[in-house]
Amino acid sequence: MEAALKAMSDPTRRKILQLVQNEEMPAGAIASNFPVSRPAISQHLAVLKSAGLIDERRSGVKRLYRTRVAGMAELKVFLEMFWDVRLERLKAAVEADIKKEESCDDDVQN
Amino acid sequence: MEAALKAMSDPTRRKILQLVQNEEMPAGAIASNFPVSRPAISQHLAVLKSAGLIDERRSGVKRLYRTRVAGMAELKVFLEMFWDVRLERLKAAVEADIKKEESCDDDVQN
DNA sequence: TATATCTGTAAGTTTACACTTACGTAAGGA
DNA sequence: TCCTTACGTAAGTGTAAACTTACAGATATA
Numbered sequence: 001m002e003a004a005l006k007a008m009s010d011p012t013r014r015k016i017l018q019l020v021q022n023e024e025m026p027a028g029a030i031a032s033n034f035p036v037s038r039p040a041i042s043q044h045l046a047v048l049k050s051a052g053l054i055d056e057r058r059s060g061v062k063r064l065y066r067t068r069v070a071g072m073a074e075l076k077v078f079l080e081m082f083w084d085v086r087l088e089r090l091k092a093a094v095e096a097d098i099k100k101e102e103s104c105d106d107d108v109q110n
Numbered sequence: 111m112e113a114a115l116k117a118m119s120d121p122t123r124r125k126i127l128q129l130v131q132n133e134e135m136p137a138g139a140i141a142s143n144f145p146v147s148r149p150a151i152s153q154h155l156a157v158l159k160s161a162g163l164i165d166e167r168r169s170g171v172k173r174l175y176r177t178r179v180a181g182m183a184e185l186k187v188f189l190e191m192f193w194d195v196r197l198e199r200l201k202a203a204v205e206a207d208i209k210k211e212e213s214c215d216d217d218v219q220n
Numbered sequence: 221t222a223t224a225t226c227t228g229t230a231a232g233t234t235t236a237c238a239c240t241t242a243c244g245t246a247a248g249g250a
Numbered sequence: 251t252c253c254t255t256a257c258g259t260a261a262g263t264g265t266a267a268a269c270t271t272a273c274a275g276a277t278a279t280a
Contacts, residue, residue, distance in 0.1 A: 006119045009116045010268085011112060012268090014192070027227060036268085037269070039269085042227070042229085044268085058277095060226090060277060060278070061225060061227075061276070062226065076193055082124070083182060083186055136256080137257060138257075147240065148257080149259080150239055152257070153237095153259090168247095171246070171256050172247095172256065173257065173258085
């Protein structure tokens with residue numbers, strides 16, 4: 001999660017994410033969209049991959065990249081919890097109640 | 111926007127944002143929550159302020175900080191556009207149509 | 221097998237950044 | 251006025267990170 005946010009903070013990596021959001025794309029094709037060298041993009045891809053934001057698939061000599069929806073979703077959830085700490089506190093309070101009561105439903109409203 | 115994302119990518123700054131989200135807090139009180147030196151926190155506060163994520167208000171010798179809701183909202187909107195580029199592309203297509211048609215309504219559905 | 225293609229990795233450089241200590245500054249109290 | 255409080259700012263340091271060129275590895279193709 002920490003890694004995902006850090007990965008997103010770089011503009012080149014954000015542009016990469018947008019490039020491969022709707023279609024698989026080989027590393028070379030991705031790199032051709034940027035003014036920097038191909039190895040630089042390869043390193044960015046490694047960062048994005050280790051952050052869980054893209055998937056890599058090998059097809060012959062090529063490596064195809066695509067945004068990892070699950071990773072983006074996790075980040076989205078994390079940030080949405082962040083937007084309103086009050087909501088988080090409410091959730092924590094509810095979870096504390098759960099502990100005591102040993103029964104629950106987990107819909108939380110603001 | 112770039113600055114806001116970069117500011118959010120640091121864990122200390124994220125914790126600061128959470129600390130001052132619901133209440134104004136003087137710099138010293140903020141700093142007391144962290145293991146690093148007070149000037150370090152002061153620098154983090156400057157980063158957050160120039161990113162538009164916090165407001166500063168002076169009260170006597172103290173400086174009170176608080177999360178800037180508008181800044182957080184802008185960041186949230188930016189990221190929500192980012193989550194689904196298809197939605198963005200659809201919006202762009204609609205706007206292109208508007209240009210041609212010279213009339214519109216701007217509700218976009220997925 | 222030899223070779224071209226597509227790519228990651230290594231090594232080195234430069235810049236950015238998080239941090240430290242030392243100092244400057246403005247407001248309030250004795 | 252003198253001193254304390256509550257800060258920001260300056261200067262310097264160590265580490266991370268984004269980039270470069272050079273090289274290595276794996277796959278297809280002749």
